[in-house]
Amino acid sequence: MKNILIMMWFTLREALARKVFIFFIVISSLVILGMLLILTSKSTTVIIQTFGKSGQAIGYTQVIHALELIIVSPLSGLCILLAIFASSSFVPIMLEKGNIDLLLSKPVSRIQLLLGKYFGGVLVVFLNIIFLIIGVWLLISIKFSFWDFSFLWIIVIVTFTFAVLYSLIVLFGVMTQSSIFGMMIAYFIFIILSPLLVLIKDKFIVFLQNGFLKDIIIGLYYIVPQTAELMGETVSNLTVGKGIIDFQPILTSSAFLIITLALSVYLFVKKDF
């Protein structure tokens, strides 16, 4: 455990040195500052109070939830996109000749090395998301005296979504010793495949005549990490205070994460350097 923590700490140092962390913090700070300006403007206060007082169709709470959702959804997505880009080279750099030789010559198991690097990457993103989400939450809570603690679960969901995609980046990093493949596949799943599978499953599968094709699509839907569901429905439900309604995307994505990470560890343990 101590060795995993050392590797995590030095991954954090690496992120700091490569300005990844600072870049995130700057972006998040700009967003929070922008929000501060918007929320303190008179017009915003008037609009929200008007909605709040009308009290029938749209309540005050719902307006704040909607505001949170408008801010958080795109920000979380952007956060994941940046995190994939920033963390994709952590493992390939560790595996570079001359670097890995030194690490493997120390009394540290290969499992500890890889898991330390993995959790280090997740920690970097976790800290950034904490900064962003807590910043947004504090602003809204202070401004409207509305303290919705379930909103903070978004930190867990966004970090988890990243952790699932990062396990894939680690796997490709171990296999190819390059950051490009892992990054491209993670982007492909996050931007194209997962949203597409949700769309087909929800809207178009009923029109499919071929049973085999249906099975393939349903199979893929469950195998591929359900990042679209996580970042869409799950984050939305948490933002509007409904909590987690459907645990299936979390469970299937967890299974994907565990299998991918286990495979990465297996390949890393067997690999010649």
Place this chain on the structure above:
Amino acid sequence: MKIIETYNLTKIYSSLRRKSSVHALSELNLSVEEGTIFGLLGPNGAGKTTLIKILLSITYPTSGSAKILNEELSNYLVKSKIGYLPENHKYPPYLKGGEVLEFFGKLSGITGVSLKKKIDELLEMVKLTKWKKAKVKNYSKGMMQRLGLAQALINDPELIFLDEPTDGVDPIGRKEIRDILLDLKSRSKTIFLNSHLLSEVELITDRVGILNKGKLLREGAVKELTEKGEEYKITVEGGSLDEITKEFISTIVITNTGNNIYSVKVSNMDDLNKLLDLLRKNGIIIREMVKQKQSLEDMFISLIKESEKGNA
């Protein structure tokens, strides 16, 4: 006590793309005694680095086995007693010299005050104290090697693997590294050294192994390997050996190398004594007589050439 032992260690690198395979090591049997400096010599691609990598489980053997500090290679905890300086090592460029040692020290299980003390001690030893707070990306090649040596010693290891430790180091730096190695030996550390610089290896190693194409061609004490049998260089005065030694021609080979210096090869000590008696009897003064040795480099080159001929 044997600190390294290998049994029929074989490593074959297969390339699926090229449908070919390279025998990096072929049934290698080698042992290294505790408290010695062992030099592994060989041309590029001989398998020297592969052997170290296998011993440190950086690479796995295709067949055969090995023990290190009396432990199986699979026991990674044994590495807490091992130091390693790889060839072309890389450190995270954003770290400072002291931080590099801190990182590898922590991974070796050293923490707190003892780590800080050790870092200062080692930086002093490799003359990098002033550079402790400078980022390693600003270090020269020689400084990187010296930092690498400090890194290899951070856990006060019993066994140290050094792959080309003086690569890129200036002559003064080399001498300093040699002195450090000799000091480590005096403290009963075992050093396994891979180097191309045969003259340096000759100066500090107790035993050497010569590897070519994954096969151990010869192994032994430097003195044993560099001796040229019973061959002497004799400098004389007051006469020539050419005439008087004709009667020995069948058993002694004498070559005049000029300036009254002769190279004399004898098959036994009796013949040598007979020759010396004859010289004295003929009034020839023996100014100097030195038993001949070949340099490690000469021996290495002739051995590799022989091996290449054998393979051809």
